[in-house]
Amino acid sequence: MKLFRKLLFFLTPLYYLITVVRNILYDLSFYKTTKFQVPTIGIGNLAVGGTGKSPMVEYLIDLLSNKYSIATLSRGYGRNTKSFIIANEKSTHSDIGDEPLQFYNKYNNIIVCVDNNRVNGINNLLQINKPPSVILLDDCFQHRKLTLGLSILLTDYSNLFSNDYVLPFGNLREPASSSRRADIVIVTKCPKNIDEIRKNKIKNKLNLKLSQKLFFSSIEYSKSVIFNNTKTQFNNFIKDKFILVTGLASSDHIVDYLANNKCDFEHKEFNDHHDYILKDFEKVNPSLNILTTEKDYAKLIKILPKRKIYYLPITVNIDSNKLFDKLILDYCNN
Known part of the structure; x- marks a missing residue:
């Protein structure tokens, strides 16, 4: 590019x-x-x-x-x-x-x-x-x-x-x-x-x-991640490996934050405003939880209703x- x-x-x-x-x-x-x-x-x-x-x-x-x-x-x-x-x-x-x-x-x-x-x-x-x-x-x-x-x-x-x-x-x-x-x-x-x-x-x-x-x-970044309106402490969530899914112009900030917290995760990165489809996740480990952004959360739960998908809220x-x-x-x- x-x-x-x-x-x-x-x-x-x-x-x-x-x-x-x-x-x-x-x-x-x-x-x-x-x-x-x-x-x-x-x-x-x-x-x-x-x-x-x-x-x-x-x-x-x-x-x-x-x-x-x-x-x-x-x-x-x-x-x-x-x-x-x-x-x-x-x-x-x-x-x-x-x-x-x-x-x-x-x-x-x-x-x-x-x-x-x-x-x-x-x-x-x-x-x-x-x-x-x-x-x-x-x-x-x-x-x-x-x-x-x-x-x-x-x-x-x-x-x-x-x-x-x-x-x-x-x-x-x-x-x-x-x-x-x-x-x-x-x-x-x-x-x-x-x-x-x-x-x-x-x-x-x-x-x-x-x-x-x-x-x-x-x-x-919030001290809690949210799944289906239920909060889980971030420190408890990151004890297990997870998949980070982002559709942002740049994912550097959240990736750096997770890395600095010594998280074990795989990253599936997409373009900003990506319109997700099932094929995007054909090779994603189904046993791992998914962490995403608040913006992407509403789109992901529509196509992956049976997966545990969490989002990490942010404030300014x-x-x-x-x-x-x-x-x-x-x-x-x-």
């Missing part, structure tokens, strides 16, 4: 030019954008692949849902449907996508919906019987037809956007300079012991505007979380 990208290096300047011109036309109001009165918070990134958007959406749901009526609006990547859909008890990952399904299964006090056109999605949300008072938009940084009320941009600690290149040579959907559209930038998946010296070096690399707020976050810890929470709450209150 890396060699293939190097061969396509000559296309990188063209892609760069197209994205720059597109952004200039939006900045000059040549292209129409829409802004809504209802608070809209967008969580996005510059790079393709995972930077931790779903855990950040869940962090905001936990922060806001006791005070506000919340809706999440996603594209619904990988779904077989089109247009605007509100999730219900019959929804599957094929209907709404795996991440929106995760939100729906986890929270019973929010509205979960999908629409490729975010403006159309918000218009539909505002017409329902009890419209939301805050809308969280997942993966919408490049959706410039919508002017967000508050834009949160994520970048992975191990692959900062300042160290990357635009497609196809690199992983960026648009140039690193586009980060200056964000109100808040969060460096995700940081080591827990990151010090101020390292933080300042990253801050200088990112070259943010003075008005932009910078935060650092880390992943916290934000450094200076009180300041971050205040910024979010102040925006919603105003």
